[in-house]
Amino acid sequence: MKIRRFSTTDVDFDSNLKALLAFETAQDDSIDIVVADILKDVKKRGDAAVLEYTNRFDKTSASSLAELEISQAELTAALNGLPVDQREALKTAADRVRTYHEKQLMSSWSYTEADGTLLGQQVTSLDRVGLYVPGGKAAYPSSVLMNAIPAKVAGVKELIMVVPTPNGERNQLVLAAAAISGVDRVFCLGGAQAVGALAYGTETVPQVDKVVGPGNAYVAAAKRRVFGVVGIDMVAGPSEILVICDGKTNPDWVAMDLFSQAEHDELAQAILLSPDADFLDKVNASILKLVEGMPRKDIIRTSLTDRGALIQVRDLEEAAEICNYIAPEHLELSMDEPLAFSKTIKHAGAIFMGRNTCEALGDYCAGPNHVLPTSRTARFSSPLGVYDFQKRSSLIMVSAEGAQTLGKVAATLAYGEGLQAHARSAEYRLKS
C-alpha cells in the first residue's frame, strides 16, 4: 500500500489538498424516489404500511406494530445479561457523558429596562424525540448513549428509539445501552418507514418533534424529506481525523490513531501534518508494519490509500492554518503545550489535546459527544449536544411607557415598508 505524501512547499499543494478533501455525496435519485413513496404511504396508511415494509425488508412476520415494541423489562434484561466488564464500561461511559452534557444546559434569561419593559428568552425542551439506531454491522451501543443522553439531560419527556432487527435478531448491547440511557420506548423498525412513522406518527408510534441518529442512504434521504415536519440532526458524511504532530510522539501511536479512523469505512479520511519529514517516514513505516495485524486491514488499506495523506508543513503555525481550512471532524494535537495551540484552531468538531488523548477515548467515554460535524461543516456547525434538544422563545413585555417610545419608532419603520396595519397597531397604544 502507498499513502499519499505532500509537502506544503509543493507548487501544486493547494490544488492537491483541495482534491484530497473533495467529497460530494451523490444524491441518488433512485433511492430518493423509493423513499418518497414509502413516506407517502406511511403518512396515509400508518401502522399497516409500516408493518408491511418492515416484514418485507427485515424478513420478519409480525402481525401488528405492537408486537415489534420491546418492553422495558427486555431492555433491563439485556443490561443485566451483559458480561460484567462490558456492563461496567457502559455505565462508566454513560455517567461521564451525562456529567459532561449537564454543563451544556441552557437557561432562560431576561432583563428589565428603565421604563419597565422586559426582554429575554424562555428556554424549553422538545417534548418528544425519535432516535434512529442502525441495525446489523453498524449497530453501535456508544451511538445510543451519545444521542439519547443529551436528549434526556435536556428534559425531553419521551425518547422513542427505532432499530431494525433483520430476521428478528436483537442486538443485546444496543438494548442495554437503551436501558442505561433512559430511552422510553423501543420499536424494532428501520429504514425510511421508521423515519416516516416517527415524523408523521401512526396508530402505534407517536409523532415526534425531532429525529436524530445515523443511518444508511435510505434513512438519510428520508430525514432530508421530513425536515420541516420535524427537526433533524445533520446528515453525516464519512468520518475524518486530522493529526498534527510535532514529531515527538511514538510513531506507532500516531499510526494506530490514523487506523482508528480508517477502520470505520473505506471512505473515512485520515491525515497527518508534521513539520518533521523523518517523523512522517517513521509513521509511514509503522503503518506498513502494523496494518497486517489489524482485523479490519482491508478497510484500513483502502481508506488510507484512497483518502489518506502524510503532509509535511513548514511549522506548526502553518499546520493550524491548514487545519482551519480542512475543518476536520476530529483533530489530535499530539505535541507539547496543546492547550495554547488550541486557541489558534477556529474550525474543528472536537480537539484532542496531548499525546495521551487518542480519539478513541472521545468516541466512547471521555464525556463529550462523538456525533460531530464532518466534511468541512465544522466551519458552521457544532457537536451534537443538549442544546439540540432545547429551544428558545423570545420574551417581550413592553410597559405602557415603553409602548410610547417604541410605538413611534415601529410606526415610522412600518410606514417606510408600506405595512400600515403594523403601524396602526403600534399607534393604537400611543397615549395621545
Next chain:
Amino acid sequence: MKIRRFSTTDVDFDSNLKALLAFETAQDDSIDIVVADILKDVKKRGDAAVLEYTNRFDKTSASSLAELEISQAELTAALNGLPVDQREALKTAADRVRTYHEKQLMSSWSYTEADGTLLGQQVTSLDRVGLYVPGGKAAYPSSVLMNAIPAKVAGVKELIMVVPTPNGERNQLVLAAAAISGVDRVFCLGGAQAVGALAYGTETVPQVDKVVGPGNAYVAAAKRRVFGVVGIDMVAGPSEILVICDGKTNPDWVAMDLFSQAEHDELAQAILLSPDADFLDKVNASILKLVEGMPRKDIIRTSLTDRGALIQVRDLEEAAEICNYIAPEHLELSMDEPLAFSKTIKHAGAIFMGRNTCEALGDYCAGPNHVLPTSRTARFSSPLGVYDFQKRSSLIMVSAEGAQTLGKVAATLAYGEGLQAHARSAEYRLKS
C-alpha cells in the same frame, strides 16, 4: 368577508383545527430543476455564469460582477440621504437589536477533573456569512437589521449581502440598513445565482460559510440544495399570529394586531383564542369595520377568510394547551398577569405579553429577532440569534492518569463494537 368561528366544545373541533393549520409547501419540481441547473453552472463558470443570469433575470447590462458591487460610500450616502425621522428610527432599532443580541453571546467553558483531565467546549464565530435580501416589493430594511446584527455581534469577520436590483433600481432604505448594520460588502445579485455565488464562491464573490435571509421559491430551493456545502437558516413558511385574550382588551386593538399579520400575504395566518364569546363577536365587528380603511385590505380579507379563525375556549388554561399544539410563530398574551401565564407556554417563536405589546413592536425595534420559526417548527427550533453565527468545538485533554482509567473503558467498548484499532490506540496509552 366571513371569518371562521370555532368553539373547543364543537364535536369536530380537533379535526377542524388540524385542517385550519394544514399547510404543506408544495415542492415545485420545475423550480427545482431550473435551480439545479443554475447552481451547477455557477459552480462551473463562476463570475461569467452569475453575470449572465443577473443581466437576463434582472434586466441589467453589467459587463462585470465588480460593476455590481455597491461601495461603502454609497451605503453611507443612502443612510445620510434618508429623512431624519426614518434615519433616527432605524438607528434606534439597530441599537436596541444589538443590545438585546449581545446577551446571547456564548462563551467557551471547560472544567478539570481530579486526575487533571480537561473537558469543555471552545466557542468560535463563523468566518464569513452571506445575507440574502429580497428585492422589489418585499424589500424590508428591518430584515437587514435582524439578520446582519446578530452575525456581527457573534464576531463574523465578513458579512456579504446580496440584493437583486431589477432594472438597476437600488432600494435606499435597504442600503441604509446595511450601512447601519455593518455589512462589509454588498452585491446587486439575486435568485439562485446569488445563492450559488455565495455557496461556491466565484472570482469576485468570496465563498461564505452560511447563507441566511428570506427569499422567493427559487432562493428557497437553492438554499436547500447548497445545505451541507454551507450552513443555511430555516426555510420559512407563511407568517402566523396567535392572540390569546381574556376579553378585556380593546377589540379594535386585537383586530388591528390580527391585520398586522394578515397584511403580509394571502397565506398568512391570524387566530384569536378567547373564553369570551361576546368578545369574539366584538373583534369580528371591529374587523369588518376597520378592514375598509386598510391600504392592503384585499390581502387582509383573503388571509383572514382563508386561514383566519376566532376560537372560543373553555378557559385560558385550555388556550395554553391549544397554543402548545399550534406552536405559533408569534403569540400575543393580551391579558392580566401575562408573565405568569407565559410559564405554561412550551412552544412559540416569540411571546408578546400584555395589552401594550403588539407584535409590530417586536417586528421592528423591541430588540428580539423577528426571524422566527413558522409552521409549527417552534416545537423544535428557535428565533434567529447570535448562536446561529457561533459554533462549538469539543475540548478533550486527558491526563496520563486519566488515560489509564478511560483507556480500559474505551478498549472494552471498542472490542464490543468490533473496532480493534480504536481499542489498540487506547491500550497503547496504558502503562503496563
